[in-house]
Amino acid sequence: MQSSEAIAADLAGSRVRDRLVTVGFTLALVLLVTVGWLALRAFDRQSADAAWARHTMEVLLEIEALNSNWQEALTAQRYYLITGEDFHRAAFEQSAAAARQRLARARSLTADNTDQQKRLGRVAALFEERLPRARARMDLRAREGLEAVRRDIATRGEISGELDRLIETLSEAEHVLLTGREAATAQSVQHSRTAMIAGIVLSVALVTVALLLLRRDARARRRAGEALLEANERLEARVAERTAELHASEQHVRALNADLEQRVAERTTELRARTRELEAFSYSVSHDLKAPLRGIDGYSRLLLEDHAAALDQEGRDFLGYIRNACAQMGQLIEDLLAYSRLERRTMSRSTVELRSFVDSILSTMSADLARVRLENEVAETRVQADPEGLAIAVRNLVDNAVKFSAAAPEPHICLRTEPADGACALSVADNGTGFDMRFVEKVFEIFQRLHRAEEYPGTGVGLALVRKAMERMGGSVTAESAPGRGATFTLRLPLAAAPTP
């Protein structure tokens, strides 16, 4: 396993190596070109030198030939001088002509070399000077005989001498030139060789190094590729793993969902069963619980009416108590049924205009309100409510207010509406007994009473009905009170949308 940092380092190294390899190959190329150029130059030089040596050899050959012609001519002269035979003179002339020819040839060959031209010039001059002298001596022999020649030689010396030496010198000079030129060539060739060998060695080294670097680079690249492949495989494996995990969790969620749905269905069935039970219960209560009460009340009354004489006062009082208890029980059953009806029935949601709604409720309660100073400040407001539930709530609040303000010297009830945060607050205030705010939650609980039944008759269901109704229609009810200072109950109802024209 190779980390990505290592791969990055490898690749960074690879970039450096790339540059080195480029530089190496370029250098090697330059060196090879230089070596090639050197080789070409050495070759040129060698071939030039070879041409030159050939030329020098030619010159040398010509000079030697000239020398030998000249010696032949001198020999032929001497023979003539001794013998006087004409064919020796002819031989002399023949050799002299050959020598002249050689000389001309040598001069044309050395036209590029001023030194040799100079020397050859001098040879030519001497030759042209000695040739007439040799002829003159031969003429002397022909005219005056051998003795005269001997005398001439004794006085004027040999003809050859200086020319021989000159030719010798010329030959030697050419030899020296040739040798020097050959040495220079050999040295230059040696230098070229050295340079070429060095260049080739250096090139080979550079190419080798570059190749090594390339190999290393290739290795690094291969490693990086392998690492990449491996990383890819790891990634794919992880993706597969994740996918599997996701799939598993999706399955899990589905299972949970199915389970939830199953449970919801079960609960719904359960709830339906409960509701059915509750309905059956309410049905029984409403049908069967009141019949015995009616019996008790009915026969109590019949007793009082038809058999009053058979009873003393106490007996009659007892029957009164029984009938009161029956009335209370009947009311309790009615309230309970009303409460359970609120729980069971589906709420409607309609627009209710509060002012006319409250007016119509109050008009049905006028008998109860006869002793009360009623202030109705309900403004025209359209709210969203379940009319039946709202009627129950308002009627119970007004009932409550009437009941608890009855003992006040001047019973006073005030109904008013106020806007409250996008809702409407409908309050019912009285100046009655009130209650301690510590018990504010209790007043809304079913069967909870803050006062004794003798003081304020009731079943303890009224305010529970109010709260239940408000909760079910999406509103709320709150209370504000202090002992002896009356109570204010406030219903909060959502405002209805503005009526569309």
Place this chain on the structure above:
Amino acid sequence: MNPADLPLPGPILLVEDNPMDVDLTLRAFARRRLANPVEVARDGAEALALLERWESGARVPVVVLLDLKLPKVSGLDVLARIRAHPQFGKLPVVVLTSSAEHSDVEEAYARGANSYIVKPVDFQKFLEVAEHIQLYWTVLNHPYPKQP
């Protein structure tokens, strides 16, 4: 006024299983000097059996006071059977029951009840109810013409 001098008014049929309720109802009607005889069926089956007797010539009641919760055949079924009867389908049926449940009221009207009255617990009030029923259904109400 002597009731015997007048033609006998049509009977009232009371379908009620609770003997105490039967007794009290009879007493209430008696108190109000009700001229109409009161017949009693103690359960739904008995009420249905009466239909056959009416077919064979027995006096048909002017009004049926029908309790809903009855043994054997429920009040609602009795109501439905009366309404389905070709001859007595228009017979006035007043549901007289303890229940004020919405479902009961709705069902009763759905099956063709002419009226729905909740029996009060208070006997005084019950007497008033009995009086109203008698006055309304046996005196004021004009019944559907008799079938030939």
